[in-house]
Amino acid sequence: MIDIGEAQRRVLEDIPVLGQERIHILDALGRVLARDVKAIRDVPSRDNSAMDGYACRYEDVVGAEPSRPVDLRLIGESRAGALFGGVVGAGEAVSVMTGGVIPDGADAVIKVEDTFRDGNRVRCIRGVQKGTYIRTQGEDVRAGGVVLKEGCAIGPPEIGMIATLGHGYVHVYQRPVVGILSTGDELVDLDEPFSDGKVVCSNTYSLAAQVMEAGAIPLSLGIASDSEEDQRDRLADGLRADVIVTSGGVSVGKYDLVKATLADVGMRVKFWKVAMKPGKPLVFGTIGTKPVFGLPGNPTSAMISFEQFVRPALLKMMGHRALFRKVIEARLAKDVPAEPGRLHLVRCKLIEENGRVWALSTGTQSSGALRSMVLADGLMILPPVRDVFPKGSQVRVQLLHTSRPLVHESPFWSDELFREEPDLARMA
Numbered sequence: 001m002i003d004i005g006e007a008q009r010r011v012l013e014d015i016p017v018l019g020q021e022r023i024h025i026l027d028a029l030g031r032v033l034a035r036d037v038k039a040i041r042d043v044p045s046r047d048n049s050a051m052d053g054y055a056c057r058y059e060d061v062v063g064a065e066p067s068r069p070v071d072l073r074l075i076g077e078s079r080a081g082a083l084f085g086g087v088v089g090a091g092e093a094v095s096v097m098t099g100g101v102i103p104d105g106a107d108a109v110i111k112v113e114d115t116f117r118d119g120n121r122v123r124c125i126r127g128v129q130k131g132t133y134i135r136t137q138g139e140d141v142r143a144g145g146v147v148l149k150e151g152c153a154i155g156p157p158e159i160g161m162i163a164t165l166g167h168g169y170v171h172v173y174q175r176p177v178v179g180i181l182s183t184g185d186e187l188v189d190l191d192e193p194f195s196d197g198k199v200v201c202s203n204t205y206s207l208a209a210q211v212m213e214a215g216a217i218p219l220s221l222g223i224a225s226d227s228e229e230d231q232r233d234r235l236a237d238g239l240r241a242d243v244i245v246t247s248g249g250v251s252v253g254k255y256d257l258v259k260a261t262l263a264d265v266g267m268r269v270k271f272w273k274v275a276m277k278p279g280k281p282l283v284f285g286t287i288g289t290k291p292v293f294g295l296p297g298n299p300t301s302a303m304i305s306f307e308q309f310v311r312p313a314l315l316k317m318m319g320h321r322a323l324f325r326k327v328i329e330a331r332l333a334k335d336v337p338a339e340p341g342r343l344h345l346v347r348c349k350l351i352e353e354n355g356r357v358w359a360l361s362t363g364t365q366s367s368g369a370l371r372s373m374v375l376a377d378g379l380m381i382l383p384p385v386r387d388v389f390p391k392g393s394q395v396r397v398q399l400l401h402t403s404r405p406l407v408h409e410s411p412f413w414s415d416e417l418f419r420e421e422p423d424l425a426r427m428a
Contacts, residue, residue, distance in 0.1 A: 001273040003384075004308060004343050007284070010270050012323070014286055015313045018174040018242070025162050028154045030215050031172040032319035037148040039165050042138035047102040049078075051133045054093040054115060054122050055106035064127040074120045078103055093122050102134055109133035141165070151321055173319030178211045178310075179238030180204060181221040183231060183248040183258055184297060189223060202370060203247040203302050207295075210306050216243075216314045231261040239265070242317070244290065245310055248297025250281050258294050259283050267292050275384065277342045278367040279305040298367035304345055304379065307400070326399045327381070330359040336382065336389045343384050347376035348397060359397050376400055 002010075020034040049055065056072055064070040072093040078084035080099035088094055088105035096102065096109060107130050114126035141147055147165060148158055154172070162170060180203075187201040188194055201223050208218035221238045224231040226249070238244045249258030250272075259272065267285040274282050278301035283294035293310050295302045312323040330350060338344050348359040362375040378397040382389055389395065 001275050001280070002271050004274055004276045007271055007274045007282075008309065008312065011284055011291070011309050011313055012316060014270065014289075015291060015316045016289055017319055018176060018317050020171045021174050022169050022171050024169055025159050025167065028162075028170050028172055029156070029159060031154050031175075033148055033150050033152045033154060033170060034173045034319060035171040036146045036150050037162055037165065037167060037170060039141045039143050039145050039147050041166065042143050043141035043164055044135055044137055044139065047137050048080075048135050049096040049098055049100050049102060049109045049133060050135050051109055051111040052098050053096060053109045053111040053133065054124075055088060055096045055100075055102050055109050056093040056124075056128075057088060057090065057106060058108035058128050058130045058132065060091055061108075061110060061124045062127045062129070064124045066125045070124045070127075072122045072124060074117070074122050076103075107131065107134070151319060153320060153322075173317075175216050176242035176314055176317045177217045177219050177240075178243045178245055178314065179219045179221050179241030180207050180211070181224055181231075181234050181238060181244070181246045182297075183224045183226065183246060185226045187223045187248075202299050203297070206299060206303055206370075207245060207247065207306060210303065210311065211245075211314070214311050214314045215318055226257060228257050228261050228264070231257060232264055235261060235265050239287065239290070242290065243310075243314065244287070244292045245295060245306070246293070247295045247302045250283050250294040250296060262287075262292060262294060275342045276308070277339060277344050278365075279308070279345070280342070282309070284309065296367065299370045300347070300373055301367040303370075303373055307379075307398075308345075324398075327396050328357060328378075328399060330357040330380075330395060330397045332380075332389055332391050332393045332395060333358040333360040335391050336361060336380065338382050338386055338389060339384075340387055341384050344380070344382040345398070346380040346382060347372045348378055348380045349375060350377040350397065357397075359395060373400075 061070045072091055075092050075094060076084045076086060077095040078100040079097040083101050084094050084103040088103050094103050108128045109132060110124050110128050111133060114124060116123040147161060152158060182201045182203045186197060186199050188198045189201055204220060211218040219241050221234045224234045246258050266287045269283060269285040272283045273280055279296060281296050282305050285292050291313055295305045315323045336346060346365060347362045349362055351358045351360060359380050362372040364372060378399045381396045381398055
């Protein structure tokens with residue numbers, strides 16, 4: 001049995017980054033750039049106005065004030081998409097709209113609020129300096145420069161920038177297909193008859209949803225019985241996927257056959273059992289270069305194990321650099337019992353009060369209690385050093401929902417907090 005940090009390290013060491021594909025920018029939301037995006041033109045392409053007002057020569061109005069206004073002669077208009085073709089001379093101005101190109105000869109804009117217009121005369125009551133309210137050519141982006149680097153995660157601002165640069169398509173890293181197999185004679189699917197002793201297979205759907213939420217593509221391999229032949233056939237079918245995820249059958253019971261069946265189809269086991277609760281009976285290995293995760297069968301154990309191991313692996317395959325959920329600090333609202341020797345991931349609610357965040361257990365921490373995941377904002381990370389963490393203790397919480405304030409992120413192995421006893425003296 002290994003600790004969670006070492007398990008995460010071994011997983012990520014074996015995870016390849018997938019190849020590239022070229023897709024339309026509207027299909028690229030949430031994807032990761034596989035090549036740099038360069039500017040093919042300056043942005044803005046010409047000097048333009050940041051305000052509605054009048055383009056003029058700054059020296060003509062530099063000393064203007066309400067008691068000593070300056071009059072300019074209006075000679076035309078420059079609005080967005082329609083250029084003024086002439087040149088602004090001494091004592092002249094051109095009406096300009098926000099985004100309108102600054103005409104030749106002008107070097108400042110006086111905003112409309114600082115003027116009065118009378119026919120073709122503009123009275124200016126505020127002076128300006130050279131360049132006032134002008135967005136200069138290339139101030140945002142210079143032609144030929146790298147604007148978005150390979151490895152950049154694409155959000156709405158990035159899509160807007162790519163479009164601004166005139167690129168309709170971009171190269172991104174591919175999305176892995178994840179084969180999902182649930183195992184157990186007791187399982188039935190949604191459209192199958194339900195009877196005493198049977199359990200609806202929620203893992204098929206919760207794991208598929210987690211795959212989708214990570215940005216990958218789920219492929220259901222169905223439900224396998226506790227039969228090596230059935231499991232072997234379904235796993236063989238799953239070899240067309242980039243990643244295989246199973247749930248159930250990886251513990252030490254009489255009918256826990258998945259680990260042996262995976263070995264039959266060529267899996268090289270990298271580790272089995274992790275010193276964490278929930279999620280201890282977890283196996284990871286590879287079939288060739290294909291990652292295989294054998295998760296526990298209990299719904300909550302499967303979901304939490306996915307969060308710690310499968311999700312970071314999928315993100316790496318898709319080219320992401322940030323692989324782990326955000327972590328914040330909180331204080332315990334109540335005592336929390338633990339078990340020395342295993343790191344505990346406790347489902348919790350987060351409560352913000354007077355600038356301090358409190359963590360409160362969602363109740364039963366049974367591995368089968370899926371409602372505790374529904375209620376959870378995050379997972380308390382309790383080091384394997386105590387049998388109880390008292391109320392007021394400072395703990396770290398891995399967020400499950402990005403709607404909470406985010407402080408920082410960290411893989412477990414990079415923080416010595418998980419190997420040392422917390423300083424409870426300062427956690428009043």
